[in-house]
Amino acid sequence: MNGEAPETRGRFRRAYEITTRWLDQDPYDHINNVVYYSWFDTAVNAFLIGEGLLDPGSSPIVGLVVESGCRYLRPVGFPAPVSVMLRVGHLGNSSVRYELGVFTEGEDIAAALGHFVHVYVDRETRRPVPVPTVWREKLGELQRPQ
Amino acid sequence: MNGEAPETRGRFRRAYEITTRWLDQDPYDHINNVVYYSWFDTAVNAFLIGEGLLDPGSSPIVGLVVESGCRYLRPVGFPAPVSVMLRVGHLGNSSVRYELGVFTEGEDIAAALGHFVHVYVDRETRRPVPVPTVWREKLGELQRPQ
Amino acid sequence: MNGEAPETRGRFRRAYEITTRWLDQDPYDHINNVVYYSWFDTAVNAFLIGEGLLDPGSSPIVGLVVESGCRYLRPVGFPAPVSVMLRVGHLGNSSVRYELGVFTEGEDIAAALGHFVHVYVDRETRRPVPVPTVWREKLGELQRPQ
């Protein structure tokens, strides 16, 4: 998340359309800050499941979140949906840093910017494991456009 | 919610597509029972806002929930979206009973059936007020197909 | 949930103190209707786990919710905690109907009344199983005081 360049849709790789919910709002009549993280979690897991990499109930490797963060740039409201866009910021040995942008309809500049670091672990032992080759290929395709 | 007739899509009036979220799941690997109510709330308010009846931040009348309920017929999973369908079951003087069906992709029989009773109140006094005529017309269109 | 007799604390068996959260509120500055169900779920499972009946990650029997409902009698606000009180309304062969009262500090009349029906199933097959004898004893102690 570079503070200088505006983060536009073209700087991300995948978009996940997410509908907002009445309860997402708080007394200040906008989407509460907590809710954005539920979108990040959803986008990353939807990617992993959609690519056939993760089966949450059975795959030998699962992703645990070790760090997350978000900068909120403009408020987002109900009932319009948001588009949560995804790219890979860093592909490590056992960990992946995902970067996420929240976009409202008709806007090309992100309303919020997040990151989300997964460490991939063995389902049983919960010890880190190397990101498998087939994952690395798929994740490589998510790296930030040049 | 009649126990005999199967509740199919044709018995409802409006459909709201709602995306599921990773966090909606619980340790039993399905969408948790609580989350369905967040969908009901969302569908009813999306209807009211979409028809121009309710502006949550400023309209003189707001809806307070006095009763809700749900029967869970089949589990629903992440990441597929659900279609939450809406009809009006009873249109009273100050209250409206909404009936809701949760449908998964490709299924015509509801996976869950809910109800949700709103009492319409004055925003400031929180005392019940008659459902206005313009609301009654729009709500009348939501009554169960014969 | 009998409409006539006021539901007081003395009509329930166990109390679970639950803290409210900022996000539990909605734009109408009270706890959103959906959130009450997360308290019901919490109280029932805290009881089952606390009594040593349920281990969510490993016990052979798990409880699936087949029906729930709530009547909201008075609004509840943040940041005060609530006391969620529990009793068993019906103890069936494979199912248990729990009844719940939400009490605010210093009040003896419930602010909300809920019910929550669990069917107990085999973890793997998800087919109903009889409620085991040791469970029946503990659940029997939760039946409504005379």
Next chain:
Amino acid sequence: MNGEAPETRGRFRRAYEITTRWLDQDPYDHINNVVYYSWFDTAVNAFLIGEGLLDPGSSPIVGLVVESGCRYLRPVGFPAPVSVMLRVGHLGNSSVRYELGVFTEGEDIAAALGHFVHVYVDRETRRPVPVPTVWREKLGELQRPQ
């Protein structure tokens, strides 16, 4: 959040006991990463309300979150409560950086470390305003122990 010194309870100023909920868990049988932020939000607002600084429904100044983040160091489970501890990391002109530690029972080392930056704005215009003197005094008491 200094990576070297272990973050113990003694490095924070206030503790808020927060009960966990069944739904806070995800399919990996621990509290989901999103939920921690609902605790941070709750602790900061409970502090502001408890000190008489903020009345969410009426005070002329409200706090909007512009940035948040969390590092997850050890998993946290249901049904044990957590203690969320609070200090002020930086007290700016219009903004305050809160730092939070999540502690499980009997542990003196934080299971998670978060931060949460509020900008204080005029309720109506949503433009930043200086943190009032009475707030500065209360917030000053929350600064990290030396």
